[in-house]
Amino acid sequence: MVDITDTLDCTGDVCPYPDVKSKRIVKKMNSGDVLEILIDYPLSAERIPETMKSMGHEVLSVEKTGDSSWKILVQIK
Amino acid sequence: MEFWYSLVAGLIIGAIFGFILQRGRFCMNSAFRDIIFLKEYRLAKAVTISLAVLMVGLAIFAFGGVIDLNPNPLKPIAAIVGGLIFGIGMVLAAGCASGTTYRVGEGMMGSFIAAVGLTIGAIMTAMGPIVNAKNNLQDLTVGTKLTLFGEFDTTLTPVFMLIVGIIGIVLMFFFWGWPAIKKKRELNDSLIKFGNFKEATFKKGYPWWVTGILIGLILTAGYVASNGVICIPGGWMDIHLWITTTDSVMWAGFIIFGIIIGSFVSAYIAGEFKFRVPKDGFTLFKQFIGGGLMGFGAVTAMGCNVTNILSGIPQLSLHSIITGAFIVMGCWIVAYLLFMWKQE
Numbered sequence: 108m109v110d111i112t113d114t115l116d117c118t119g120d121v122c123p124y125p126d127v128k129s130k131r132i133v134k135k136m137n138s139g140d141v142l143e144i145l146i147d148y149p150l151s152a153e154r155i156p157e158t159m160k161s162m163g164h165e166v167l168s169v170e171k172t173g174d175s176s177w178k179i180l181v182q183i184k
Numbered sequence: 185m186e187f188w189y190s191l192v193a194g195l196i197i198g199a200i201f202g203f204i205l206q207r208g209r210f211c212m213n214s215a216f217r218d219i220i221f222l223k224e225y226r227l228a229k230a231v232t233i234s235l236a237v238l239m240v241g242l243a244i245f246a247f248g249g250v251i252d253l254n255p256n257p258l259k260p261i262a263a264i265v266g267g268l269i270f271g272i273g274m275v276l277a278a279g280c281a282s283g284t285t286y287r288v289g290e291g292m293m294g295s296f297i298a299a300v301g302l303t304i305g306a307i308m309t310a311m312g313p314i315v316n317a318k319n320n321l322q323d324l325t326v327g328t329k330l331t332l333f334g335e336f337d338t339t340l341t342p343v344f345m346l347i348v349g350i351i352g353i354v355l356m357f358f359f360w361g362w363p364a365i366k367k368k369r370e371l372n373d374s375l376i377k378f379g380n381f382k383e384a385t386f387k388k389g390y391p392w393w394v395t396g397i398l399i400g401l402i403l404t405a406g407y408v409a410s411n412g413v414i415c416i417p418g419g420w421m422d423i424h425l426w427i428t429t430t431d432s433v434m435w436a437g438f439i440i441f442g443i444i445i446g447s448f449v450s451a452y453i454a455g456e457f458k459f460r461v462p463k464d465g466f467t468l469f470k471q472f473i474g475g476g477l478m479g480f481g482a483v484t485a486m487g488c489n490v491t492n493i494l495s496g497i498p499q500l501s502l503h504s505i506i507t508g509a510f511i512v513m514g515c516w517i518v519a520y521l522l523f524m525w526k527q528e
Contacts, residue, residue: 121278121295123218175456175458
């Protein structure tokens with residue numbers, strides 16, 4: 108298990124808010140921190156891991172937790 | 185059109201359209217916004233591919249005498265004002281006209297509110313209190329049916345459509361398709377995996393090129409089935425009239441019901457259906473206002489993103505090209521102010 112530093116709850120948000128919020132929050136986090144993103148919007152669930160990778164962070168897992176619900180873990184580099 | 189034909193054909197075509205929209209997450213708001221916001225071009229590429237497929241498809245059916253092409257006449261002020269306001273509205277509504285409609289089928293209540301706003305805005309502009317404003321904006325007309333290559337001509341225009349479409353397909357294959365294939369070859373990855381066809385069709389999001397081709401094909405089929413363009417706000421207005429008068433639902437209205445059903449089925453199979461509401465009430469309000477602006481913009485510009493971009497541009501209508509450009513501009517201005525300004 109990894110220690111989760113911060114949780115970003117984006118449930119109910121549609122694009123681009125999950126993308127905007129996750130981009131903003133990782134900029135404020137420190138190297139090694141782990142961000143948990145909760146999301147229920149399919150497009151962003153596909154996009155956020157890619158955006159995080161392109162920003163240089165490590166996507167630890169993308170887990171489908173239920174109907175249209177995902178949990179994404181990102182480690183800040 | 186006969187009622188039963190509209191019902192059956194409208195629901196079937198609408199449902200397939202809705203299914204593809206949901207699988208491909210095909211929304212022009214995301215497509216245009218992500219160009220500047222995420223530097224992400226896949227949905228924009230899907231839009232471009234569908235345009236090329238539509239050009240070729242519509243041209244072929246026009247040659248065969250199956251359909252009559254009917255590009256919008258150039259009304260420059262209506263195109264600029266309507267397009268810009270539509271673009272602004274779609275960012276606030278968090279989805280274009282078709283994107284908003286398919287998200288209703290995914291269970292997104294914010295998009296449902298946006299659709300209600302879209303209907304109200306369209307009705308107010310088409311037959312309600314702001315009909316005069318719309319008429320004034322539409323007053324100036326240049327030519328009769330101006331296309332990119334001069335006045336519309338029943339034989340020449342399809343020839344140009346075919347040429348532009350084929351050149352477009354060749355260029356896209358050369359610049360986008362071929363490098364992707366080469367890359368897959370280097371990785372020793374099979375190009376098409378038939379083994380998990382069912383999984384890829386019903387469970388996963390579609391790759392951009394599949395989405396683009398399928399959207400082009402289904403909209404060509406929609407044009408052939410009704411000999412006319414699909415209009416999303418028109419469909420919502422149709423449903424409004426069905427509720428408030430004794431008129432029966434017509435073609436456009438059945439398309440809307442079809443999209444919602446198709447998108448629901450697609451989302452349900454993939455485990456992506458859920459009733460969802462934005463957490464704060466202000467977002468709902470914003471989506472409602474955004475929908476209303478889209479309704480005004482679409483009626484003023486004589487078409488939403490589907491009518492103007494995905495049907496008018498393939499017919500090379502100058503009006504639709506200008507409208508499309510201003511939809512993109514409106515989208516970029518608001519997306520920049522809301523999501524990028526003072527934040528980078």
